[in-house]
Amino acid sequence: MSATQNRHPAMVLGKYAALAFYLIFALFPLYWLLKIGLTPDELIYSEGTRLFPSEVTFSNFTTVIFQTDFVAYFRNSLVVSLGAAFFTTLFAAGAGYAFSRFVFKGKRIVIAIMLVTQMFPLLMIIAPIYKIVAELGLLNSLISLIVVYTAFNIPFATFLMQSFFDGIPKDLEDAAMMDGCSRFQALCKVVFPLTLPGLGATLGFVFTAAWSELLFALMLISKNDAMTFPVGLLTFVSKFSVDWGQMMAAGVLALIPSCLFFIFIQRYLVQGLTSGAVKG
Amino acid sequence: MEGKPVIARAQKTVRPGETRARRSLYLQYMVEPFYYLSPAILLIGAVIMVPLIIGISYSFQSIELLKPFASGWIGFENYVDLWSDRKFWIAMENTLFWTFWSITFQFLLGLGLAMLLNTQFFGKKLFQALVFLPWAVPTFLSALTWAWLFNPVIGPLPHWLAALGILSEPYNILGDPDLAMWGPITANIWFGVPFFAITLLAALQSIPGELYEAAEVDGASPWQTFTKITLPFLAPMIAITVMLRTIWIANFADLIFVMTGGGPANSTQILSTYIFTTAFRKLDFGYASTIAVALLVILLIYAVILLWLRKKLVKI
Known part of the structure; x- marks a missing residue:
């Protein structure tokens, strides 16, 4: 296919040109964030564009x-995200394994419920x-x-894990079980x-x-010292709505962990989605 | 439930001594998957399904945290209010506009990107990682970034749009009721293209290469190969992805909430932001749940129609 397309100059x-367009479209907003974050305050207006x-x-x-509560927000978000990621992965691995290896009664219902949770607002x-959280x-x-994030993410994570388990030959476990291992x-x-x-x-x-x-965190957290990053940054923005340089600097810093994670997992995630997608 | 008759049948063919072993094996076989599943099921049940039912029941009640003594069952009153609520109908129209344009541009740009990534070129791995990056950007941050880009004080976009003659002068389109919706839509396109590209790339890679070779031998033009081979093969994947994405985008409130908060003059209020602002700002949980039920019903109708159409049109 590539041969046919490359023939014509x-x-x-x-x-x-198309590659350049996509690259600029994807990166320009992030570059701008970094640029304003690095510009000294007195130049922000005069060098606006x-x-x-x-x-x-x-x-x-x-x-x-x-000089701000930034580090506290960062720590809260780290605790919440790592906690949710750990528990979700643990539970989703179990559920994905069950979907991949067992045929059992109620399987269709459980899968249907998980799909439904992905559909409704x-x-x-x-x-x-x-109200429940307040009463507790x-x-x-x-x-x-x-707890809330773990529950929200389990369905998709389960399907993702299932596609990975499906890629592992069943014979491997069967052999181990023959040799006297329990299934677990x-x-x-x-x-x-x-x-x-x-x-x-x-993860x-x-x-x-x-x-x-953002939205659930905004609803459930109102105390400054328990705020996660999105909530903290949003209050930061509405409180100091003129300090552009600092806001964008905070934005850049907020970007770092997710980008780092993304770079590590990008290949696997694409691979997992791909194998799942091809099957479906 | 159905365990007993099976065991009874088993007993007839099996000698007495073996029964207990069979039964426990059978039970174990039925129960074992649930050892692995139960944490997930319990959590989804407790955190999503139970609140969902409670939420539906809220829509028949008056629950305003600011008026704690006026609460109680009120039947369909919330729904009657909803029917005559002008903001609800505006939000419905905005939801259609927001979802349609977001999904159209995400799909077209995503398809283009997927087709590019399905060819060979220098530095493809790096390119792929970089163009997928917007997907990893937290949504609140995408929203803030684009809100800043549209701000004439620090962002370049108003100046560029004015230079191109699209705007008469560099002003913030997020403050203009006629144009404000295009702000969040742009952010949404930026954020959503990678997802479409990934799923469509997967589907493209599953098209057998021999088909293209045969087409080339027969002298087909690139456009013919695209419409006669690529599109028909992608159709089922496109249908399912577009359907899921439509539902997801119609529910997606974060971008709009951060960029415009539904304003100016409700011109960017979609149903999901209306739910959130009603619950969060007014603390009127009953009415918020009513809007949510309405949105759910609309999405269900949409899904049923689309599945029916797909059954009629796509014979795969």
Whole structure:
């Protein structure tokens, strides 16, 4: 296919123009965030639309890190995201394994329920969840967020894990079980080491999802010291709505963990979605 | 439930001593999957399904946290209010506009990207990682970034649009009721193209290469190969992805909530942001749940129609 397309010089030119378009469209907004974050305050207005700042400073970043509650938000988000990612992956691995290896009664119903949770507006349950959490006295606690995010992410993570388990030959466990392992032992000793990429992808996926969730966090957290990053940044924005440099610096810093995770897991995630998609 | 008759049947053919072993094996066989499933099921049940039912029941009640003594069952009153609520109908129209344009551009750009990624070129791995990056950007941050880009004080976009003659002067389109919706739509396109590209790329890679070779031998033009081979093969995948994405985008409130909060003058209020602002700002849980039920019903009708159409049109 590529041979046919590359023959014509105009086609080649068109192709590279399209590649450049996609690259600029994807990266320009992030570049702009970084650019304003690095521009010294006094130049932000005078050099508003220049592509490169004439001077570069890190003072916005140091101010954000040392003089605001930024580090606390960062820590809260890290706790919530890691917690949700860990529990989701654990539970989704179990569920995905069950879907992949067993034929059992109720399987279709469980799968249907999981699909339904992906369909209806999650905002629909924001009011009941608020009331339940309030009655349990868990408002402003990170635990409530971890539990909610874990439940929200389990269905997709389960399907993702299932596609990874499906890719591992069943014979491997059967052989281990022949040799006297229980199924659980076979799972731990033989299957899990092989699904490490899948586990990594699922961890990363849930981590990024939990890192960016805003609406439930906004509803359930109102105390400054329990705020996660999105909520913190949003209050930051509405409180100091003129300090552009600092806001964008905070934005860049918020981007770092999810981008790092994304770079590590990108390949596996694409691979997992691809194998799942081809089957479906 | 159905365990007993099976065991009874088993007893007839099996000698007495073996029964207990069979039964426990059978039970174990039926129960074992649930050892692995139960944490997931319990959590989904407790955190999603139970609140969902409670949420539906809220839509028949008056639950305003700011008026704690006025609460109670009120039947269909919320729904009657909804029917005559002008904001609800505006939000419905906006939801259609927002979903249609977001999905159209995401799909077309995603398809283009997938076709590019299905060819060979220098630095493809790096390119792929970079163009997929917007997907990893937390949504609140995409929203803030685009809100800033549209701000004439620090963003370049108004100046560029003015230079191109699209805007008469560089002003913030997020404050203009006629144009405001295009702000969140742009952010949504930016954020959603990678997802379409990934799923469509997977489908493209599953098309057998021999078909293209045969087409080339027969002298088909690139356009013919695209419409006669690529599109028909992608059709089922496109149908399912577009359906799921439509539902997802119609529910997606974060971008609009952060960028415009539904304003100016409700010009960007979609149903899901209306649910959120009613619950979060007014603390009127009953009415918020009513809007949510309405949105759910609309989405269900949409899904049923689309599945029916697919059954009629796609014979795969």
